[in-house]
Structure formats: C-alpha cells, structure tokens
Amino acid sequence: MTETTRPLGATVNGRWTRFAVRSQTAERIDLCLFHADGETELRRLPMGREEGDVFAMTLPDAPVGTRYGLRAHGVYDPDRGLWFDPAKLLVDPYALELDRPFRHDARLTQFGAETADLVPKALVTKVPKARVAPPRFSTDGLIYEVAVRPFTMLHPDVPDEQRGTVAALAHPSVIAHLKRIGVSAVELMPITAWIDERHLPPLGLTNGWGYNPVAFMALDPRLVPGGLTELRDTVATLHREGIGVILDLVFNHSGESDRQGATVSMRGLDNAVYYRHAEGQPGQLVNDTGCGNTIACDHPTVRSLILDTLRHFVSAAGIDGFRFDLGSILGRDAGGFRRDATLFSEMLADPLLKDCVLIAEPWDIGPGGYQLGHFPPPFLEWNDRARDDIRRLWRGDGWMIGSLAGALAGSSDIFAQHGGTQSRSVTFIAAHDGFTLRDLVSHSHKHNAANGEDNRDGHNENHSWNNGAEGASDDSGIVSARTRDVKALLATLFATRGAIMITAGDEFGRTQQGNNNAYCQDNPITWLDWASADEALIAQCAALGELRHRFDVFEGDSFFTGRGDVAWVRLDGKPMEVADWEGEGTDGLVMLLSTRDATTRKACRLAVVFNRAHAAEALTLPGKGWQSLLPDAGTLEEVSARSVGWYVAPGRS
Known part of the structure; x- marks a missing residue:
C-alpha cells in the first residue's frame, strides 16, 4: 500500500490536473510550469502542504503535454543531510515522461547555480491501462538479456529511425531471430531515464547501459522516443509471438551519486529520506553499491515509490516481470539484509505484482551483501556460483565434475x-x-583501456582462458577452437535445470575486444555486428533450444533427485563411484535423464555427454537404440574433444 490514498505525480482528471510530491524535510516546494520549448519558465507556484508530508496543487490549465519541474526550499547543510537549493530544478520522482535525456554538467553539483536549462522537464501524461495478462515466462524458460541501444544499432533490416530503440524489438526480423533460438522472454537492460557518471564526459564517453537512473518511472527518450505508447505496443507485439518482457530496474542507487554528485531529483527534495546514511552521521552517504549512494528501500516513502513503479509498468505496458540490479539492497535495513523485508512481503502480496516474474541479482558490496539462495520464493536469482563453476570446469581447473x-x-x-x-x-x-561468451574463451585478461581508467575497472578474475594466441583471431585454427568452446558452453547451459539466460549476441559470437566493463562504450565495441554473425553458432543455439523444448525433463523447476529422474555414469557407461567423483581420472561425465519425447509422445532416455578433454574420448552408452542429436559433438562410439553431445534412445533408463 502507498502512504497516501491519493496518487503522487501529475494526475489528470477531466480538465483538472493535480500535482503532488512528498517531502518530510522541505520548507516549501514550488511547481514550475514551462513553455512548450522546454526552456522558458512561465509560472512558479508554491504548492500547499497536506497531511502525510505531501505538497500538492490542482490546476485547470495544465493539460496533457504540459512541461513542469519542481524547486524545493529549505536548509542547505550537507553535513546534516540537507541539500535544499531552489536554484536547482528537480525532476518529479513520479514523472512518467521527460522531454529530453539527462546530461551531466558541473552546474548540477554547485550550490546556487541555476539548472533549469539543463534538467529535463516532466510531461503531464494520461496513462491508459494495458490489458493485464498472465506472465508469459515460465521458470524453466530461456531469458535473452538485451541492451536496447547496442542491440539494433547495426541491424541491417531495422529502419534507421528505429535503430537503437525499444520499437526495433518488434521488427519482424528481430522477432524471427528470437523465435529461432527459442527465447521465452527478453530482459531489457535499463530503459528508464539515466544520467552519465560525471567522469565520463571529460573522457568523451557516455553511459550506454543505463545503470545510473534518476527517474524510476520515466522512460529514457533516447531508447523509447515514443514513450509509453512505444513500450506498450512493443510488449503487445512480443506477447502475440509468445515472448514475455522483463524489465531490468535499478532501485539500489541513483545517478545523483556521492556528495560531489548532481542534485536533480530525490537529493534536492528529501535527501534524508531517499538515501541511506551512516548511523548518527546524516551527512555521510552509505555506499553499499559502489556508486556513491544507496537507496533507502526500507523507508515507507521509498517502498511506495518502488511498488508504484512496478505497478505502473505492469498496468500501463503489460510488463511480465522484473530483474533487480544489486537486489540485496532491496532487502536491507539498518541491521543488514532481511529475506523477510517488508518490501519483499509487499511485492508478493500485491494483487497486480504477485504473479510477476521477479529476478534478483542477489548481491551488493555492503556488509553481508552476498545473498545467493536467501531471497524469498518465488524470487529467481542470478546464479553466479554455477556460472563460475561451469567456466572453471571448461577452463580445466581441477576436478569440477561434482560442481557441474x-x-x-x-x-x-x-x-x-x-x-x-x-x-x-x-x-x-x-x-x-563481464566478458562476452566469445571473449571468455579468447582472453586471459581484460582489455579495458578504452574506458579511460588505465585498465583498473572491471573484474580481474573472470575464470576466462585464451584458446589460441591472443590477438591472432584471423588464424582459422584458433577461431575454430574458440567456436568449439563456445558451443560446449552453450550446450552445457541448455542442459541445466531451471531458467537459463544468454546475453544478446552471444549466440552468434559477438566480441567486445576483451573489454569486460563496456558500460561506457556506446559505439561499435558494444553494438552488435549482425553482418559478422556466426551462422553455425546461431544454428547450434537454435538446435539446443529445440531440444530443450522437445524433452519434458526440462519443464518445471523441481530439483533432480537421482530417484528415477537422473543417473550419472562415466564415459564407459559404468555408474559413477565415489572415487570417480573425488578423483581426477577422467574429464568426462554422462547425465542420463528419464523423459518424454514430444516428437514421438513416448517415454525415452536422454544422455547428455560432457568431454572437456582436448582429445576425443571413447563413449559407451548403457542400453541400445541411441541416436546422436548433435552430430558435431560426436558419434555413438566417441565424443568429440571439448564438446557436449546429446543422445536419445527409446524407453526408460
């Protein structure tokens, strides 16, 4: 439940528009109305204070399309957590559309410097409700992570005016590709309005990923120039093709950054409420995110904003679910992470949200921030432990078969x-x-010099490897070896229980030239090069998607138990013994699954055979009637080097 019974933001009711914003600490808040040019301030009106720390005003002459902003008055004393500066034009936290993107400027950080010419103006918006349908993603599906702008900037079939936008996702060529590889849901990296980190403009760089938000509800005009209508229409088109849409949202920090950062919205309205501060030190921002500030997700005002944001995207655009960046922040209070946090309980009890897909990135950098496995069900969680174990196994680290x-x-x-x-x-x-899938098998170390931080940024331990001489990608043998490793990694991923995820372009061998922190590369380093897509890899991914749908053993999300559903054997067909699990005598494993084949509608056995060795290995599968489903991975007599074979036979094991 929100804190007030009346909505915040700009609400149109007939010929009247009500503007409302909450602040516990402001002395006065002015509503500023602007000319259609977005530059000329027409009127500045003091808003009345209502109960619940709400400042509000109702006007008869502020129709849909009216541009507005806010100015907050009060004490300016950052050491006490107070940042009031009426020279700063502020964006309404409940703004639904903005007239332009944010851009960073030093004046945004300077007390007394006027910023109306810099800050986007919110637009009065009347939002029709989308038809709310059940989520279109099941917990065993394939998620396709998409950075919207890089995804289609170089797509040859998408019209120039649509490239780099949400609308491009509805293009027939894009949808055909998604369906070919078996995508269940696209997960859109942030599409809400963000601002560049202040160190980027002097370097000539821009944030191309959007993980630095200012307005949680407002769509960024660079990615969604058609606003809510564009998002809603794209979602509807994808739904008609059986593809769900998940939004990646950032509620852990804002682009206002640390004490030297910008004042553009929440900081100027109610810094003490929206952000976490050190105990007894209201001027010291807690930095559990590594981004300079931390959103106070346990505060009722902030919880209301988050819940209202989620409801907005479900009801206004038909969104199926959400992925939460640095999700442990959502469960934090002064005592640390709580899996029974009020915000989680409110999400799961809300009638509009309770059936949504909810995905947590289950960590932050604060004390006790790593919370993999500790979110309340039905939250899904990014499983970085499986990620690292699978990487290390294929790199050749020790004996990893048990972890696999x-x-x-x-x-x-x-x-x-x-x-x-x-x-x-x-x-x-x-x-x-991190590394792309191709770069993972091509680089032992990151190559982030283009980011302007002397290669200090980005992860240092990637569990990656260089399959061939680094920088010699024109050698056909090296390219072939790297492609083989990518195929093995994809075949491993598609054989796992539960939801799986790939990032757009990894199915055709995209590279970022070894840059594992390319958030600031809005250029061909991150733009997907569709013209150079590896058709063989796409075909492999499509085949794996078909196999995953063909066998019902991959439906559902209950654990394999070993009681009739799965058996583990060696490459010679003999059951795995304790010594096999603990020793280092082989680089192979066979997973035998009891399942049904959708093509025959009969019970069958499925064998997934792993061989991480750099040579082919003899293979003996128990029983008879086996057929190879991925011929490139081997025959019935041997499994190819560095490969994962899939085989099917009639009957149950």
Missing part, C-alpha cells in the same frame, strides 16, 4: 537452504557485466 552435476540438477545446495524444493536459479555463463 550440482548446477545441472538445479543447484539444490544453494536453493534448498531454507527448505526449498524447487530451483530458483537463473543459470548463465556470460552476462552484460
């Missing part, structure tokens, strides 16, 4: 910690943050 089997079976060691009986894993091998 655990990941394939749904990571019960992680998700059964609180009595859970179902996997809540989102298993992935590469994501936006």
Whole structure:
C-alpha cells in the first residue's frame, strides 16, 4: 500500500490536473510550469502542504503535454543531510515522461547555480491501462538479456529511425531471430531515464547501459522516443509471438551519486529520506553499491515509490516481470539484509505484482551483501556460483565434475537452504557485466583501456582462458577452437535445470575486444555486428533450444533427485563411484535423464555427454537404440574433444 490514498505525480482528471510530491524535510516546494520549448519558465507556484508530508496543487490549465519541474526550499547543510537549493530544478520522482535525456554538467553539483536549462522537464501524461495478462515466462524458460541501444544499432533490416530503440524489438526480423533460438522472454537492460557518471564526459564517453537512473518511472527518450505508447505496443507485439518482457530496474542507487554528485531529483527534495546514511552521521552517504549512494528501500516513502513503479509498468505496458540490479539492497535495513523485508512481503502480496516474474541479482558490496539462495520464493536469482563453476570446469581447473552435476540438477545446495524444493536459479555463463561468451574463451585478461581508467575497472578474475594466441583471431585454427568452446558452453547451459539466460549476441559470437566493463562504450565495441554473425553458432543455439523444448525433463523447476529422474555414469557407461567423483581420472561425465519425447509422445532416455578433454574420448552408452542429436559433438562410439553431445534412445533408463 502507498502512504497516501491519493496518487503522487501529475494526475489528470477531466480538465483538472493535480500535482503532488512528498517531502518530510522541505520548507516549501514550488511547481514550475514551462513553455512548450522546454526552456522558458512561465509560472512558479508554491504548492500547499497536506497531511502525510505531501505538497500538492490542482490546476485547470495544465493539460496533457504540459512541461513542469519542481524547486524545493529549505536548509542547505550537507553535513546534516540537507541539500535544499531552489536554484536547482528537480525532476518529479513520479514523472512518467521527460522531454529530453539527462546530461551531466558541473552546474548540477554547485550550490546556487541555476539548472533549469539543463534538467529535463516532466510531461503531464494520461496513462491508459494495458490489458493485464498472465506472465508469459515460465521458470524453466530461456531469458535473452538485451541492451536496447547496442542491440539494433547495426541491424541491417531495422529502419534507421528505429535503430537503437525499444520499437526495433518488434521488427519482424528481430522477432524471427528470437523465435529461432527459442527465447521465452527478453530482459531489457535499463530503459528508464539515466544520467552519465560525471567522469565520463571529460573522457568523451557516455553511459550506454543505463545503470545510473534518476527517474524510476520515466522512460529514457533516447531508447523509447515514443514513450509509453512505444513500450506498450512493443510488449503487445512480443506477447502475440509468445515472448514475455522483463524489465531490468535499478532501485539500489541513483545517478545523483556521492556528495560531489548532481542534485536533480530525490537529493534536492528529501535527501534524508531517499538515501541511506551512516548511523548518527546524516551527512555521510552509505555506499553499499559502489556508486556513491544507496537507496533507502526500507523507508515507507521509498517502498511506495518502488511498488508504484512496478505497478505502473505492469498496468500501463503489460510488463511480465522484473530483474533487480544489486537486489540485496532491496532487502536491507539498518541491521543488514532481511529475506523477510517488508518490501519483499509487499511485492508478493500485491494483487497486480504477485504473479510477476521477479529476478534478483542477489548481491551488493555492503556488509553481508552476498545473498545467493536467501531471497524469498518465488524470487529467481542470478546464479553466479554455477556460472563460475561451469567456466572453471571448461577452463580445466581441477576436478569440477561434482560442481557441474550440482548446477545441472538445479543447484539444490544453494536453493534448498531454507527448505526449498524447487530451483530458483537463473543459470548463465556470460552476462552484460563481464566478458562476452566469445571473449571468455579468447582472453586471459581484460582489455579495458578504452574506458579511460588505465585498465583498473572491471573484474580481474573472470575464470576466462585464451584458446589460441591472443590477438591472432584471423588464424582459422584458433577461431575454430574458440567456436568449439563456445558451443560446449552453450550446450552445457541448455542442459541445466531451471531458467537459463544468454546475453544478446552471444549466440552468434559477438566480441567486445576483451573489454569486460563496456558500460561506457556506446559505439561499435558494444553494438552488435549482425553482418559478422556466426551462422553455425546461431544454428547450434537454435538446435539446443529445440531440444530443450522437445524433452519434458526440462519443464518445471523441481530439483533432480537421482530417484528415477537422473543417473550419472562415466564415459564407459559404468555408474559413477565415489572415487570417480573425488578423483581426477577422467574429464568426462554422462547425465542420463528419464523423459518424454514430444516428437514421438513416448517415454525415452536422454544422455547428455560432457568431454572437456582436448582429445576425443571413447563413449559407451548403457542400453541400445541411441541416436546422436548433435552430430558435431560426436558419434555413438566417441565424443568429440571439448564438446557436449546429446543422445536419445527409446524407453526408460
């Protein structure tokens, strides 16, 4: 429930528009109305104070399309957590549309400097409700992570005016590609309005990913120039094709950054409420995010804003679910992370949200921030432990077969910690943050010089490897070896229990030239090069998607138990013994699954065969009647080097 019975933001009712904003600490808030040019301030009106710390005003002459902003008056004393400066034009936290993108400027950080010419103006918007349908993503589906702008900037079929926008996702060529590889839901990296980090403009760089938000509800005009209508229409088109839409939202920090950062919205309205501060030190911002500030997700005002944001995207655009960046922040209070946090309970009890797909990135950098396996069900969680185990196995680290089997079976060691009986894993091998799948097998170390931080940024331990001489990608043998490793990684991923995720372009070999922190590269480093897509890799991914849909053993999310559903054998067909799990005598494993084949509608056996060795290995599968489903991975007599074979036979094992 929100704190007031009347909505915040700009609400149109007939010929009247009500403007309302909450602040516990402001002395006065002015509503500023602007000319259609977005530059000329027409009127500045003091808003009346209502109960619940709400400042409000109702006007008869502020129709849809009216541009407005806010100015807050009060004490300016950052040491006391007070940042009031009426020279700063502020964006309404409940703004639904903005007339322009944010741009960073030093004046945004300077007390007394006028910023009306810099700050976007909110637009009065009347939002029609979209038809709310059940989520279109099941917990065993394939999530396709998309950075909207890089995804289609170089797509040859998308019209120039649509490239880099949400609307491009509805293009027939894009949809055909998504359906070909079996995508269940696209997960859109942030599309709400963000501002560049202040160190980027002097370097000639811009934030291309959007993980630095200012306005949680307002869509960024660079990505969604058609506003809510564009998002709603794109979602509807994807839904008609059986594809769900998940939004990646950032509620852990804002682009206002640390004490030297900008004042553009929440800081200027009620810094003491919206952000976490050190105990007894209201001027010291807590930095559990590494981004300079931390949103106070336990405060009722902030909880209301978050819940209202989620409801808005479900009701106004038909969104199916949400992924929460640095999600542990959402469960934090002064005592640390709580899996029974009020915000979680409110999300799960809300009639509009309770059936949505909810995905947590289950960590932050604060004390006790790593919370994999500890979110309340039905939250799904990014499973970085499975990611690292699978990477290390294929790199050749030690004996990792037990860890591989655990990941394939749904990571019960992680998700059964609180009595859970179902996997809540989102298993992935590469994501936006880190190496691409191709770069993972091509670089032993990151190459982030283009980011302007002397290669200090980005993860140092990526569990990556250089399959061939670094920088010699024109050698056909090296390219072939790297492609083989990517195919093996994809085949491993598609054999895991629960939800799986790939990042757009990894299915055709995209590269960022070894840059593992390319958030600031809004250029060909991150733009997907569709013209150079590896058709063989796409075909491999499509084949794996078909196999995952063909066999019902991959439906649902209950853990494999070993009681009739799965058996583990060696490459010679003999059952795995304790010594096999603990020793280092082989680089192979066979997962035998009891399932049904959708093509025959009969019970069958499915064998997934892993060989991480650099040579082909002899293979003996138990029983008869086996057929190879991925011929490139081997025959019935041997499994190819560095490969994962899939085989099917009639009957149950």
